Amino acid sequence: xxxxxxxxxxxxxxxxxxxxxxxxxxxxxxxxxxxxxxxxxxxxxxxxxxxxxxxxxxxxxxxxxxxxxxxxxxxxxxxxxxxxxxxxxxxxxxxxxxxxxxxxxxxxxxxxxxxxxxxxxxxxxxxxxxxxxxxxxxxxxxxxxxxxxxxxxxxxxxxxxxxxxxxxxxxxxxxxxxxxxxxxxxxxxxxxxxxxxxxxxxxxxxxxxxxxxxxxxxxxxxxxxxxxxxxxxxxxxxxxxxxxxxxxxxxxxxxxxxxxxxxxxxxxxxxxxxxxxxxxxxxxxxxxxxxxxxxxxxxxxxxxxxxxxxxxxxxxxxxxxxxxxxxxxxxxxxxxxxxxxxxxxx
DNA sequence: AACTCGGGGAT
DNA sequence: ATCCCAGAGTT
Numbered sequence: 404x405x406x407x408x409x410x411x412x413x414x415x416x417x418x419x420x421x422x423x424x425x426x427x428x429x430x431x432x433x434x435x436x437x438x439x440x441x442x443x444x445x446x447x448x449x450x451x452x453x454x455x456x457x458x459x460x461x462x463x464x465x466x467x468x469x470x471x472x473x474x475x476x477x478x479x480x481x482x483x484x485x486x487x488x489x490x491x492x493x494x495x496x497x498x499x500x501x502x503x504x505x506x507x508x509x510x511x512x513x514x515x516x517x518x519x520x521x522x523x524x525x526x527x528x529x530x531x532x533x534x535x536x537x538x539x540x541x542x543x544x545x546x547x548x549x550x551x552x553x554x555x556x557x558x559x560x561x562x563x564x565x566x567x568x569x570x571x572x573x574x575x576x577x578x579x580x581x582x583x584x585x586x587x588x589x590x591x592x593x594x595x596x597x598x599x600x601x602x603x604x605x606x607x608x609x610x611x612x613x614x615x616x617x618x619x620x621x622x623x624x625x626x627x628x629x630x631x632x633x634x635x636x637x638x639x640x641x642x643x644x645x646x647x648x649x650x651x652x653x654x655x656x657x658x659x660x661x662x663x664x665x666x667x668x669x670x671x672x673x674x675x676x677x678x679x680x681x682x683x684x685x686x687x688x689x690x691x692x693x694x695x696x697x698x699x700x701x702x703x704x705x706x707x708x709x710x711x712x713x714x715x716x717x718x719x720x721x722x723x724x725x726x727x728x729x730x731x732x733x734x735x736x737x738x739x740x741x742x743x744x745x746x747x748x749x
Numbered sequence: 750a751a752c753t754c755g756g757g758g759a760t
Numbered sequence: 761a762t763c764c765c766a767g768a769g770t771t
Binding site for chain 1: 750752754756759
């Protein structure tokens with residue numbers, strides 16, 4: 404009781420003014436929650452503004468093409484969020500007649516909406532007593548109550564969800580949920596939290612037993628694997644190039660890229676020229692090959708480190724599936740490709 | 750239960 | 761380098 408009251412009081416004085424805190428419209432709250440999954444407020448904020456401006460209603464989002472939605476999402480990462488966002492918008496607009504689901508159980512059925520997001524929307528928009536458990540909540544609860552169950556174990560997720568559900572202010576679930584998350588983000592930070600001015604420090608087990616740095620406990624993830632990406636940047640005399648859609652599963656699904664040649668090791672100029680001479684886009688075609696970046700660009704993702712080289716391929720003409728280089732900005736691309744396009748003078 | 754999915758920021 | 765971020769879906 405004192406725990407939740409303290410958090411809510413702290414929140415009332417210390418919360419940031421954010422656009423999604425000025426509304427209880429489920430469409431906007433949903434949009435903000437999807438954007439903010441595994442994403443810091445600072446990074447997600449401009450994307451939220453862009454989506455609200457471009458798609459003011461769920462019908463506007465439903466009407467869009469996936470390519471445009473992905474383009475607006477470009478750079479934010481975890482692109483399945485954008486694909487699911489669009490799928491769910493169409494579902495709500497056309498099958499639910501625009502009526503947004505208004506309970507935890509119904510929200511949970513939406514693609515891209517899991518336990519956290521269903522709890523957040525249900526509490527914020529509909530005052531349902533469903534506790535959110537995100538990274539902030541894990542941190543605050545594990546420290547205050549001195550719980551060392553790994554947060555990314557199934558035992559841990561159940562344990563923390565149950566604890567949060569017991570602690571939530573039944574009269575004001577919306578404020579409590581947002582308060583504990585904001586508290587975790589601003590005060591009970593991962594590194595060097597300012598415990599000396601913390602309103603909860605007297606009862607905090609981690610603080611009083613000097614275990615702040617050890618909590619929460621998390622099971623280590625596997626190390627990232629190295630991959631070698633070689634992109635073929637075609638340029639024809641009539642200023643066309645080739646972009647291909649990534650259709651398969653894996654990273655960047657439904658985004659576009661220059662034709663990719665993945666290799667088991669870093670390619671030297673001579674070895675790569677020999678290799679691509681038999682490439683299906685290049686056989687029987689005279690071409691001139693130039694290596695754009697001598698040192699591989701290392702693009703780091705959670706599970707992969709992409710050692711990347713861009714190879715400029717000058718040809719006389721290109722096949723029918725080529726595009727004008729001035730149309731290149733219309734396509735959603737991974738930020739790795741986007742950075743190249745920005746730096747390269749087509 | 751373990752793995753996959755991005756990109757940026759802090760330390 | 762390593763960790764974290766208003767997590768969800770698949771295997």
